[in-house]
Amino acid sequence: MRTHLILFLTVIYSCNSDPVWSKFESSDSNFDSKYSFEVDQKNMIYLDSVTGPISYNIQYILRDSSEILALWNKNDNSIMYYELNSFNPSLKQFFLRSGPNANYSSNFYYLNQDSIFSTDAIKFIYLTNQGSKIENTYPISDNTQFARPPSPYVWTGSPFFLKDNKLFFQCYMGGVFDRPTMAFVNLESKQISYFGEYPWFYLKAYWRGGFEYMTHTFNADQNLLVMSFAADHYLRTIDINKLEVIDSAFAGSDKLSNIKAPRLKMSDSGSELDDQKFLTQSSYGRILYDEYRKVYYRFAFEGINDSDLTSDSNDRATIKPSMIIILNENFKKIGEYSLNRFKYDLNMTFVSRDGLNIRLKAPENEDIIMFDILKLIAL
Secondary structure: OHHHHHHHHHHHHHOOOOOOEEOOOHHHHOOOOOEEEEEEEEEEEEOOOOOOOOOOOEEEEEEOOEEEEEEEEOOOOEEEEEEOOOOOEEEEEEOOOOOOOOOOOOOOEEEEOOEEEEEOOOOEEEEEOOOOOEEEEEEOOOOOOOOOOOEEOOEOOEOOEEEOOEEEEEEEOOOOOOOOOEEEEEOOOOOEEEEOOOOHHHHHOEOOOOOOOEEEEEEOOOOEEEEEEOOOOEEEEEEOOOOEEEEEEEOOOOOOOOEEOOEOOOOOOOHHHHHHHHHOOOEEEEEEEEOOOOEEEEEEEOOOOHHHHOOOOHHHHHOOOEEEEEEEOOOOEEEEEEOOOOOEEEEEEEEOOOOEEEEEOOOOOOOEEEEEEEEEEEO
């Protein structure tokens, strides 16, 4: 059945006479390989009986001299705080689902013990303390600016961040590419402001199947918001003070290919093949800024070949070969590092003082979460 699907996909694709591509100049892919990674050590945390090993809302917190990893536990609507040097939870904070402090969020941003932000993406952005008391609420959108405003989209790869009493967040409306990509709420006036946009080629076609997503990171050293779009070989940078796009910077690889839009319009036939078109082409994932080493890490993916796509193995049919693109703080590419294809969960990553932490898949033991620490090394 999968073989027939691939053949049908090829026919549909070849009939499109005016495809839209995301391309890069071959000269942009030239770079001097100066850095790579080595697996230096591991971080490990032990889970209680109601905490699962997968959470896509995690945050690394440096408090005094302690390193803390906070993660969202969907099983009991709580934030678990772990001291990395002791491996055990130091605190558990519940989000209440009823009463005067009811909070239906499934994400969080820890600023300090008295200021924890979250959003349910439907009604409010909440400010709570560590006792889960709601101290304030803020709007999630502004209907006066758009008839259908985009909603907050907050997770590890697109976190909240605070700057000058403004809480910034990604906003998203699936399959709609003429809306802003970012917003902030002024914590004093409670006014929403929108900014940011998709790259031009997103407006010329219908980029679905996985290409619709973006992630971002904030470089507080330079007040830069850096955005990574799944179909874009280039990073987009915005001056957070002026809310102006500064530049685009190549952050791809000659191992990756130009990317073709799945469809030209939403109304075009072939929607059931969007996922396959995403899986068989190059794409990009998370972007992280490493404030300790003043570099950026961008996850990039090669397309799956036809034999893997039709494999009986779900992993081979759905997990794309991956690499990490390394750039210095001026967005000059200085290295790339290929990852073991089936070893890691790339959506559970964070930067610590020791390096880049990536969760190891460990289906044989669901009582722990283990991270490899990738240490940046000069070649």
